[in-house]
Structure formats: C-alpha cells, structure tokens
Amino acid sequence: MSPPALCDGLCQNGGSCVNPDTCTCQQGFTGKRCETDIDECTDGFVECDSRAICVNLPGWYHCECRDGYHDNGMFSANGESCEDIDECATDRHSCANDTVCFNVDGGYDCRCPHGKNCTGDCNHDNKHKHNGQIWVLDNDRCSVCSCQSGLVMCRRMVCDCESTTADLFCCPECNPGLSSKCLHQNRLITYSSGDTWVENCQQCQCM
Structure with missing residues (x-):
C-alpha cells in the first residue's frame, strides 16, 4: 500500500490532498490549498432575476430578493420566485397621515392629494392657515372657517342659546x-x- 499523499500544509475548506503538494478543492473554492472562495457573483457565473441580487457565500452563492420583494415560496435558484410586496396593503410604509400610499413595483410612493406638499395647510384670502386651524372671516363675524387637510370649509356660526357666550349679533x-x-x-x-x-x-x- 502506497503511503498517503503529503501536502505542504493542510488543504482548506474541505479540499483533499491527492498527490504530494496537490489539493483537489470542493466546489466553490480554488487556490493551491483551496484557500480562496470563488465569487460567483462578480466572476459572472450567475445571472439572477432582475428582482433579486446575487449574494456570495463561502463556496456557493444565493439569489436574494431585493428590497421591496419577497419569495413566494417557490425558492427558485435564480430569484424568479421573488414578487412585489404591497407595502400599502400590509401597512409596511412610512407615509404621513395626510398622504396617500400607492404601491409600485419594488416599493411604494407617498402622494399628496392636496397639492405639491403634504403639510395639510391652507391658503385663504392670501393668508396662511395651519391644518386644523379655525377662524372667523374678517368681513363676516358670523361665518366660521376651518382648514382640514388642505381644504378650506366655511359655514355659518352654530348658535347655542344655552351658552352664556352666544354672539347675539349672529344669533x-x-x-x-x-x-x-x-x-x-x-x-x-x-x-x-x-x-x-x-x-x-x-x-x-x-x-
């Protein structure tokens, strides 16, 4: 029986010494002592789906779903099983209360229903009014206006005759x-x- 092959140093990452100073490497590794991991992602060995990104692993790789996508349970090797996450329906968005969440492929969009900004403030008679602010018209003390999410709503003052502060001019x-x-x-x-x-x-x- 021939003596076992001797290698100058141990073969790494599961490699086997087959001849003196010669290692046979496991899949995914290379080098004289199998010390180098093959980066399948950067070396062009792998082409993941557009909804996935290649992640290099020791001796292997993985097509991982990009942000905004999740696997549908089929776990395809190239990421074809990655599908869009509806952040709006699953309440995984960060849209403010005065914006509307719209789902888009791979993410979501917060849109303002009342104009370019989403503060909910109003402009009335060339005056800035904050969202939720209530005021009396300058030229009609019996009309009350309010700013609600970017919309101005005015109405006649509600008369409460039980109140000691009722405005008798308006009521x-x-x-x-x-x-x-x-x-x-x-x-x-x-x-x-x-x-x-x-x-x-x-x-x-x-x-």
Missing part, C-alpha cells in the same frame, strides 16, 4: 328681547312682527 334668536323681531339681511336693522320692507325688488315681511 338674534338667542336674545329674548328680539324673539318677536326679525334681523335685516344686512344684519344692521331689526323689524318687529308684521313689518315689511323691500330687498332686491322683493317684498319681505317679519312674521
């Missing part, structure tokens, strides 16, 4: 002394029950 119905009187459209003149007047060619009467 004459809350004034017991005017219960039988009417307020002119210009809100400057009051009429007693039965009084009539003309406004825009129309006959008006306080009932």
Whole structure:
C-alpha cells in the first residue's frame, strides 16, 4: 500500500490532498490549498432575476430578493420566485397621515392629494392657515372657517342659546328681547312682527 499523499500544509475548506503538494478543492473554492472562495457573483457565473441580487457565500452563492420583494415560496435558484410586496396593503410604509400610499413595483410612493406638499395647510384670502386651524372671516363675524387637510370649509356660526357666550349679533334668536323681531339681511336693522320692507325688488315681511 502506497503511503498517503503529503501536502505542504493542510488543504482548506474541505479540499483533499491527492498527490504530494496537490489539493483537489470542493466546489466553490480554488487556490493551491483551496484557500480562496470563488465569487460567483462578480466572476459572472450567475445571472439572477432582475428582482433579486446575487449574494456570495463561502463556496456557493444565493439569489436574494431585493428590497421591496419577497419569495413566494417557490425558492427558485435564480430569484424568479421573488414578487412585489404591497407595502400599502400590509401597512409596511412610512407615509404621513395626510398622504396617500400607492404601491409600485419594488416599493411604494407617498402622494399628496392636496397639492405639491403634504403639510395639510391652507391658503385663504392670501393668508396662511395651519391644518386644523379655525377662524372667523374678517368681513363676516358670523361665518366660521376651518382648514382640514388642505381644504378650506366655511359655514355659518352654530348658535347655542344655552351658552352664556352666544354672539347675539349672529344669533338674534338667542336674545329674548328680539324673539318677536326679525334681523335685516344686512344684519344692521331689526323689524318687529308684521313689518315689511323691500330687498332686491322683493317684498319681505317679519312674521
């Protein structure tokens, strides 16, 4: 029986000494002592799917799904089983509350439904109003406006006659002394029950 082959130093990474100073390497390794890992990714041995990226491993490689994709369970070697993650449906996005999440291939997009920015602020009468801000119109103290997610909404003041702070100018119905009187459209003149007047060619009467 011939003596076992001797190599100058041990063969590495599972390599076998087959002749004096000669190692046979395992797949994925090269070098005199099998000390060098073959980078299949950079050496052009592997072509992964466009939705995957090649990751070199000791003695091997792996086509790993790119960010925004996950494997559908088929675990194909070249990454063909990688499919898009719907970050919007799975709530894996970072869109702010005043933006809308739109899923795109390999990611998502936060879009602003109210314009170029997503602060939710408003511009009213050339004045900047913050999202959630409430104010009274300069030329009509009986109208209240609010800024809601970039939209301005105005309405007549809601009269609460139970409140001690009710504005009797805007809410004459809350004034017991005017219960039988009417307020002119210009809100400057009051009429007693039965009084009539003309406004825009129309006959008006306080009932």
